[in-house]
Amino acid sequence: MPDNIQAVVSPQEISTSATTAPSLQIDMELDPTVNFAMQQNDVPIVQSLKITNLTQTEIRDVQVEIRTEPEFAMLWKTQIASLPSAGTYHLGVVDLELSPQHLLELTERVAGIVHVEVKSEQTVLAQTTSRIEILAHDEWSGLRSLPEILAAFVLPNHPDVERILSRAAQILKEWTGNSSLSGYQSKDRKRVLEIVAAIYTAIQSQELTYVNPPSSFEQCGQKIRLPHRIFENKMGTCLDLAVLCAACVEQAGLFPLLVLTNGHAFTGAWLEEECFQDSASDDGLRLKKRIDLEEICVFETTLLTGSASLNFECAMQEGNRQLDDLDAFRCVLDIQRCRKSRIRPLPIRVSGTSIEIVSTPPSTESVIPQEAIAPDFSGFGKAQQADLLNNTSGQITETPATRLDKWKRNLLDLTMRNRLLNFRESHKTLPILCPDLYSLEDSLADGEAFKILERPAEMSAGQPRSQELHFQRTGQDALTELIKAEFSAKRLRADVTENELNRRLLEIHREARNSLEEGGANTLFLALGFLSWYETSDSQQARIAPIILIPIELKRRSMLEGFRICLGDEESRINTTLLELLVQEFELRVPLSDPLPTDEHGIDVQGILNTFKHAVKNIDRWEVLEKAQIGLFSFTKYLMWRDLEVRAGDLARNKVVSHLINRSNKAFVNEGELPQVEHLDHTYKPENTFCPLSSDSSQLVAIHAAAEGKSFVLQGPPGTGKSQTITNLIAHCLATGKTVLFVSEKMAALNVV
Known part of the structure; x- marks a missing residue:
């Protein structure tokens, strides 16, 4: 990651024309490396630049210049009209134009410098020089900088990749009778696995030699042999081979992965048309679970250099x-x-330069392709769902029961993307320092409001007082006593700085308000108590899930006054999504249901948390954490899932829902013709039409059709009177003795009507 370089100018660093003390301070975040791949992918090397006026007077007409040695970047200049006294000017990310030709021509790493100079009226006020490593055009900087830039070295359009794929197609023809490298078109994971295996076997036939990589290459980086160099020299490191395999997999229309461990690299591939939500992830468990579900395969690429008996199945096992x-x-x-x-x-x-990253495919006359033995994938597919069932038509026959189950699976999000199961602190959450969760809920239930303040100064680094010494002498935790005293004064302390507190509270307040205005549902809760749990017994990553969710409101009387929290209008609730996960994934039933147990103030927080503690006491590593967090949580989809779970029979009595469950692959049964426009006046008397707003004949057709119980879809472009028609439809149906349920995804539509 980028080094945070802070240059505080000393008198010796100031130009000889400056005879006074330093007047400016330069703060710069500089990437430690730069290379051709970063230039091609618009990665800035100066990620932040700030100029601070250290004097008590305003400085005008400030010029800032950045130059590099050697000249791998163009001279960069900007003008600052005025720097106020003791003020800081944020220049943000600096668009330093890198020279593609200079970076492309580098064949070895060189040391460079980035020089920043700040002047006013030709007088140098401050300057700083920072080192940077300029890498060769084929050198990766490692994980210390931008890990994703490694993808730039995966070259699917390289001529040698095309040659390998041609051989892979021949191998596929021998194995299956079908030479097509069709990517994911087959919708068959086994076919995708055969394509990857054929690519592996084609590269293995080139009789390559393994070369040990430099130590700690995954952190510090290394030169990467591009495909033409691998095949010319017949050798490669684990990273070279992994990148080559990834290029071949990508050119075959598949989605490759590069896996980096301590001192090693190998390749993977998606077996279905999918990708992770992040370009780079350090969560190995996420990868392993996908492998267990047979959605991803990984294979050891160094076995390409071994005996032909080390086939793709061996490579997968080693991966x-x-x-x-x-x-x-x-x-x-x-x-x-x-x-x-x-x-x-x-x-x-690269046009316009003397360097071309191209190669003439080396002669392969000396390499006699041996008959490739098809891998045995007979055991593959046991973990797959119905989409891989062996049926002759290739289609999955849906039944009403499976269709209903599919709806419920789509609604009940039991993945780690759901913050109700995998809570992670972000700029939209706020950790609250509270040693007594029970008293906090009791006070909120009694109508108390609490002001939110930043972390106590006593918790800041560099404090001269020793909390440990105080405890040894008094037997009391000074910080805990302080937080309790603040609680008694109706003040809650958040475990963030003052600036961060204001930023987070404002973000949370805006998001909660938007959710309420657009969706009509409160999403702002105070989470009390968290379950720390693991997905498997072998998992090393703890997941954190909230247990109790108290609806709250954030209020402030003015911009100058801080936020306060008070109890919201909704009922407090248990994390029902967590309860359902425990039942479905672990067959663990926690004996809690609505209504929640109560005490003399509100819900019984202590009793609920104790119930969870008893439920998990015999499960290794699981525990209940008595912590509090303010955050945004949504239960909308869970409530819909609950309706399908317990009221499917009632819902199916509706003819539209019944059709979607039982006959969704067929046309909806015609309920008769809609009223004819030309006969409206004869069929429906004006005195029997109850429309408070004006309507034309097409709108009256919809109004009377709805009153007669016909099902239809009403659509039209903006401004054609849909909301007006809905208003008349509701009024007419109510006047004729019917009950109307008006549902909208957004609150704004309800308010319009």
Whole structure:
């Protein structure tokens, strides 16, 4: 990651024309490395630049210049009209124009400098010089900088990749009778696995030799042999081979992965048309679960250099074994996700330069392709769902029951994307320091409001007082006593700084208000108590899920006064999504249901948390954490799932729902013709039409059709009177003795009507 370089100018660093003390301070965040791949993918090397006026007087007409040595970037200049006294000017990310030709011509790493100079009226006020490593055009900087830039070295359009794929197509023809490298078109994971295996076998036939990589390459980086160099020299490191395999997999229309562990790299591939939500992830468990579900395969690429008996099945086994030690796991790069982030492959040929990253395919006459033995994938598919069932038509026959189950699965989000199951602190959450959760809920239930303040100064680093010494002498935790005293004064302390507190509270307040205005549902809660749980017994990553959710409101009387929290209008609730996860995934039933147990103030927080503690007391590593967080949580989909779970029979009595459950693949049964426009006046008397707003004949057709119980879809472009028609429809149906349920995804539509 970028080094945070802070340059505080000393008198010796100021130009000789400056005879006074330093007047400016330069703060710069500079990436430690730069290379051709970063230039091609618009990665800035100066990620932040700030100029601070250290004097008590305003400085006008300030010029800022950045130059580099050697000249791998163009001279950058900007003008600042005025720097107020003791003020800081944020220049943000600096668009330093890098020279593609200079970076492309580099064949070895060189040391460079970035020089920043600040002047006013030709007088140098401050300057700083920072080191930067300029890498060779084929050198990756490692995980210390931008990990995703490794995807730029995956070259699917390289001529040698095309040659390998041609051989892979021949192998596929021998194995299956079908030479098509059709990507995911078959919708068959086994076919995708055969394509990857054929690519592996085609590269293995080139009789390559393995070369040990430099130590700690995954952190410090290394030169990467591009495909033409691998095949010319017949050798490659684990990273070279992994990148080559990824390029071949990508050119075959599949989505490759690069897996980095301590001192090692290998390749993976998605077996279905999917990608991770992040370009780079350090969560090895996320990768392993996808492998267990047979959605991803990983394979050891160094076995390409071994005996032909070490086939693709052996490579997969070794790749899986490499992930057994999650402590050694560093990162997985999803190449398709990197492409979506516009990380492009290095150009094979750069116009206007004397360097071309091209090669003439080496002669393969000396390599006699041996008959490739097809891998045995007969055991593959046991973990797959109905989409891989072996049926002759290739289609899955849906039944009403499976269709209803599919709806419920789509509504009940039991993935780690759901913050009700996998809570992670962000700029839209706020940790509250509260040693007594029970008293906090009791006070809120009694109508008390609490002001939110920043972390106590006593918790800041560098405090001269020793909390440990105080405890040894008095037996009291000074911080706990302080927080309790603040609580008694109706003040809650958040575990963030003052600036961060204001920023987070404002963000949370805006998001909660938008959710209420647009969706009509409160999403702002105070979470009390968290369950720390693990997805499997072997998992090393703890997941945190809130247990109790108290609806709250954030209020403030003015911009100058801080936020206060008070109890909201809704009922407090248990995290029902967590309860359902425990039942479905672990067959663990926590004996809690609506209504929640209460005490003399509100809900019985202590009793609820104790119930969870008893439920998990015999499960290793699981525990209940008595912590509090303010955050945004949504239960909308869970409530819909609950309706399908317990009221499916009632819902199915509706003819539209019944059709969707039982006959969704057929046309809806015609309920008779809609009223004819030309006969409206004869069929429906004006005195029997109750429309408070004006309506034309087409709108009256919809109004009377609805009153007669006909089902239809009413659509039209903006401004054609849909809301007006709905208003008349509701009024007419109410006047004729009917009950109307008006549902809208957004609150604004309800308010219009």
